[in-house]
Amino acid sequence: MPSHLTPLHSAAAEAVAAHAGVAASELKVETPPRPEMGDFAVGCFTIAKAKKANPAQVAKEIAAAFQPTELLASATAAGPFVNFRANRAAAFKWLIGAATGGSLLPRTLGAGKTITIDYGSPNISKRLAYHHIRSTTIGHALAQSFRALGYRVVAINFLGDWGTTHGMVLAAYERWGAGAPPTIDLLDQLYKRFRAEVADPEGEGRAWLKRLENGEPEATALWQRFRDVSWAEFEEVYRILDIHYDDLNGEAYFAKQTDAILEKLKDEGLLVESEGAQVVELEEEKAPIVLLSKDGTTLYATRDVAAAIYREERYHPTRSLYVVDRGQSFHFRQLFKLLAKMGFGWASTCQHISFGQVKVGGKKAGSRLGNVVLMRDVFKIAEDEVREVIAQVNPSLPADVRDQVARQVGIGAMIFGNLASQREKDIEFDLDKAVSLDGDSGPYVQYSHARCASILRKANEPVATDVDFGKLASDAEWAVAKRLADFPEIVVRATDNCEPHVICHYLLELAGEFSRWYTAGNGDATLRVLVDDAEVRRARLALVAAVQATLREGLSLLGMAAPDQM
Numbered sequence: 001m002p003s004h005l006t007p008l009h010s011a012a013a014e015a016v017a018a019h020a021g022v023a024a025s026e027l028k029v030e031t032p033p034r035p036e037m038g039d040f041a042v043g044c045f046t047i048a049k050a051k052k053a054n055p056a057q058v059a060k061e062i063a064a065a066f067q068p069t070e071l072l073a074s075a076t077a078a079g080p081f082v083n084f085r086a087n088r089a090a091a092f093k094w095l096i097g098a099a100t101g102g103s104l105l106p107r108t109l110g111a112g113k114t115i116t117i118d119y120g121s122p123n124i125s126k127r128l129a130y131h132h133i134r135s136t137t138i139g140h141a142l143a144q145s146f147r148a149l150g151y152r153v154v155a156i157n158f159l160g161d162w163g164t165t166h167g168m169v170l171a172a173y174e175r176w177g178a179g180a181p182p183t184i185d186l187l188d189q190l191y192k193r194f195r196a197e198v199a200d201p202e203g204e205g206r207a208w209l210k211r212l213e214n215g216e217p218e219a220t221a222l223w224q225r226f227r228d229v230s231w232a233e234f235e236e237v238y239r240i241l242d243i244h245y246d247d248l249n250g251e252a253y254f255a256k257q258t259d260a261i262l263e264k265l266k267d268e269g270l271l272v273e274s275e276g277a278q279v280v281e282l283e284e285e286k287a288p289i290v291l292l293s294k295d296g297t298t299l300y301a302t303r304d305v306a307a308a309i310y311r312e313e314r315y316h317p318t319r320s321l322y323v324v325d326r327g328q329s330f331h332f333r334q335l336f337k338l339l340a341k342m343g344f345g346w347a348s349t350c351q352h353i354s355f356g357q358v359k360v361g362g363k364k365a366g367s368r369l370g371n372v373v374l375m376r377d378v379f380k381i382a383e384d385e386v387r388e389v390i391a392q393v394n395p396s397l398p399a400d401v402r403d404q405v406a407r408q409v410g411i412g413a414m415i416f417g418n419l420a421s422q423r424e425k426d427i428e429f430d431l432d433k434a435v436s437l438d439g440d441s442g443p444y445v446q447y448s449h450a451r452c453a454s455i456l457r458k459a460n461e462p463v464a465t466d467v468d469f470g471k472l473a474s475d476a477e478w479a480v481a482k483r484l485a486d487f488p489e490i491v492v493r494a495t496d497n498c499e500p501h502v503i504c505h506y507l508l509e510l511a512g513e514f515s516r517w518y519t520a521g522n523g524d525a526t527l528r529v530l531v532d533d534a535e536v537r538r539a540r541l542a543l544v545a546a547v548q549a550t551l552r553e554g555l556s557l558l559g560m561a562a563p564d565q566m
């Protein structure tokens, strides 16, 4: 693994390492607190410690001995840090070349490593509700980000298609369904009625589950129909979001693989009886993990144990991620503890990526979104909102283009709104903020991308990268370049911590920096991108193209489209 994510960062680390007798890979390269201090900072703490010297003194010596390199122009000491100034022309050349030539990201960072990501994973016989959007969007953004860094990603949809609930749905349909076509809405209604009206719904549900687990053909055929209609509905939403799963084995698949596991637990004396059920006691947990009900049917936890073992055996993941709401923290803590107790060293690779709730905030949004619970309808509402916004800012956009853009941006607004805060936080979803073009919103990032595209269209000349980047002489241009240089570290951080929100934040900053540069041209014609001087113009156009490419790539990591006009 390269320890520094761009040649610029490596150059700074190497410049220090050369004088200090430590490996460059051991040195952290940071950004100085203020741009006028320099572009990259390397602290001298560990070096000073090894030499039993004062860090500030060490920094001074290293700065004094510095000789300019291809990428670095100068060095100064600032307390315990050595601050480096980049050779801007060379840095522009590398950044713009990488961004427009493919990607700024280290594309092979994850080579040879596999990440399994369980996300979405809805329950059948129910529509995809609004709250499912978070697991789906966070999981997809993680999948995209890991992929971009060269990891092999296995996207898993662990469908909730087994268990007492589904036994109850069968029982309810058998009782009141009268052979009517089993639509999701009907099944959901019948299930609710069953819970409300039947004396022992759980007991009857388990009895039906037992029939399923015994493989009774009629029960199985009916269950299969329920599963099929549910999947057709889910698939539609995944199509809208452009999500493709690699592994669709859900709970039903694993219900059939639990015997050997239970046998093993019994042999090892871990499985014990408690109130008629079979459980395993876990250290420091209030409750044991229940693996077999008193009727002998499997439970959610049993099927998750089987699924975890399968994932390990089949994919050997470096990390096995479960993107599931915070409400299931206890379940996952128990699950992972049990796996460890079973002697599986890989239990430590399993991680619950939990997230907070979505609340619909804001008065206006509350009245429009308040009662909407279906994911598809939410997208539609966002799309309609965006269509209005676009009609105002760009009335000349042809209607068919406007419709397509409204869909891409409406969905983008929802995705971004769900990703933009730290995942553990509950989010107050405000529709007006989410769809606005000038706030901290997804549409704002998409709009910035479209603006880059429009500048390039207007220039009407091919983007060249073999230009004299010495022509990019303003601090505003350099500020944009430095943001580009941050992109790799941001994506690595997003994947390490499973926090897509850092990418959202980054894209807003890149868009903001681009806007500061671009709008400077409004007051001073010599700062415009499309100036008469051909060399300056070509250099600036190349920088615009690099910003466009990076915004586009960043949006794709979030699962968002990047339309060329808005």
Ligand code: ARG
Residues within 6 Å of the ligand: 118, 120, 121, 122, 123, 158, 159, 160, 304, 307, 322, 324
């Ligand atoms: N089906 C569950 C639900 O809708 C989520 C499943 C999460 N994944 C897992 N391996 N347990 O709440």
